Amino acid sequence: MxxxxxxxxxxxxxxxxxxxxxxxxxxGADGAQSSALSSEDRRLSAALNxxxxxxxDKGQDSRKRRGGxxxxxxxxxxxxxxxxxxxxxxxxxIIQKDAFERLDLKQMLMEPEFLKAIExxxxxxxxxxxxxxxMPSKTKDLARGLIADIVAKLxxxxxxxxxxxxxGALDKSRRTNRPRQRDIDWRRTIQANxxxxxxxxxxxxxxKLVGFMRKQRRLVDLDEVVLCVDQSGSMASSVVYASIFAxxxxxxxxxxxKLVCFDTAIVDLTDDLADPVEVLFGVQLGGGTDINQxxxxxxxxxxxxxxxHLILITDLYEGGTGKEMLRxxxxxxxxxxxxxVLLALTDQGRPAYDASMAGLVAGLGVPVFTCTPDxxxxxxxxxxxxxxxxxxxxxADIKVVQADE
Numbered sequence: 001m002x003x004x005x006x007x008x009x010x011x012x013x014x015x016x017x018x019x020x021x022x023x024x025x026x027x028g029a030d031g032a033q034s035s036a037l038s039s040e041d042r043r044l045s046a047a048l049n050x051x052x053x054x055x056x057d058k059g060q061d062s063r064k065r066r067g068g069x070x071x072x073x074x075x076x077x078x079x080x081x082x083x084x085x086x087x088x089x090x091x092x093x094i095i096q097k098d099a100f101e102r103l104d105l106k107q108m109l110m111e112p113e114f115l116k117a118i119e120x121x122x123x124x125x126x127x128x129x130x131x132x133x134x135m136p137s138k139t140k141d142l143a144r145g146l147i148a149d150i151v152a153k154l155x156x157x158x159x160x161x162x163x164x165x166x167x168g169a170l171d172k173s174r175r176t177n178r179p180r181q182r183d184i185d186w187r188r189t190i191q192a193n194x195x196x197x198x199x200x201x202x203x204x205x206x207x208k209l210v211g212f213m214r215k216q217r218r219l220v221d222l223d224e225v226v227l228c229v230d231q232s233g234s235m236a237s238s239v240v241y242a243s244i245f246a247x248x249x250x251x252x253x254x255x256x257x258k259l260v261c262f263d264t265a266i267v268d269l270t271d272d273l274a275d276p277v278e279v280l281f282g283v284q285l286g287g288g289t290d291i292n293q294x295x296x297x298x299x300x301x302x303x304x305x306x307x308x309h310l311i312l313i314t315d316l317y318e319g320g321t322g323k324e325m326l327r328x329x330x331x332x333x334x335x336x337x338x339x340x341v342l343l344a345l346t347d348q349g350r351p352a353y354d355a356s357m358a359g360l361v362a363g364l365g366v367p368v369f370t371c372t373p374d375x376x377x378x379x380x381x382x383x384x385x386x387x388x389x390x391x392x393x394x395x396a397d398i399k400v401v402q403a404d405e
Contacts, residue, residue, distance in 0.1 A: 126236030230314035247276035262294035263287035290320035359404035
């Protein structure tokens with residue numbers, strides 16, 4: 001066994017030898033047999049060269065760098081195992097994304113061996129959804145189980161925060177001496193119990209609690225949230241997150257939640273919200289975009305405009321009638337609907353979007369911005385309170401699109 005550290009770096013290398021090692025790793029395959037590289041280093045070099053090395057096919061454009069993993073699912077699974085052993089999860093996901101783009105590994109998603117080896121994330125869910133109709137039955141069952149695992153992890157991450165942010169707005173005009181812990185008004189509680197101050201402990205021991213009484217809301221009084229989500233290919237991760245949030249919100253008795261996905265067709269998934277995995281399998285990723293048609297569909301299903309919130313999640317690249325879409329959005333705003341446009345709901349960087357259309361939508365008085373999944377519950381809570389969303393976002397250091405002059 002080579003004398004190496006846990007990271008595969010040889011111990012006791014001189015500075016010159018360490019520089020050579022790093023150079024050989026950067027160069028790739030030609031240096032893979034160098035004595036400066038340990039066995040772990042050579043595995044790392046081979047794993048990266050498989051994806052990023054120069055192609056050997058003479059028919060390829062020599063300017064294109066391309067490796068190869070062959071068409072064998074076990075070979076790809078072994079390669080993914082090596083990548084996971086060398087890099088942290090975030091880097092693995094970047095390499096995995098590069099592999100999809102460079103080597104057309106989407107075909108490999110139909111192989112059970114590959115699905116067992118791959119690092120699961122939101123982007124993988126989108127890829128599996130887009131391929132579900134061409135998967136063999138055995139692979140489809142495995143894909144559904146993998147999606148269910150990812151969804152469960154995302155719900156665990158997001159559900160509590162969403163529930164706490166949205167569940168029953170507090171009625172601060174009414175008070176109770178038996179509040180729930182999160183409804184305690186600590187300032188008034190301390191004020192009411194100052195006579196119970198304990199000098200030896202330097203604290204107040206409250207004899208009674210003062211808190212806010214929750215609103216008792218009837219079904220007909222509930223705010224209605226319509227998540228209208230662009231399911232064109234560029235919005236894949238947003239669709240996954242929006243579907244999960246819709247399922248979480250639908251489980252809360254304090255709001256009525258609807259989920260509508262669209263490209264050039266419209267899929268109303270509201271009736272499936274009890275099962276987020278079923279919701280995702282109802283999504284049709286890809287295709288064009290007709291935002292105007294989707295806004296028209298949602299408008300027809302809004303019963304009480306002043307109690308309704310339309311969250312339109314789209315990059316605003318309109319394939320339908322842009323002027324008509326703007327007219328519909330303006331009419332919704334005038335009727336009292338709280339309209340918000342999210343250009344993306346994603347953990348990743350700044351998305352591409354139609355800047356001209358975004359400026360026109362912002363000119364209607366509609367907040368237009370990008371949102372991370374972790375911030376979304378707070379955005380929804382602010383929307384339900386009818387807070388000034390632009391001011392709220394400024395406090396969170398989130399930039400909004402400015403209206404066109």
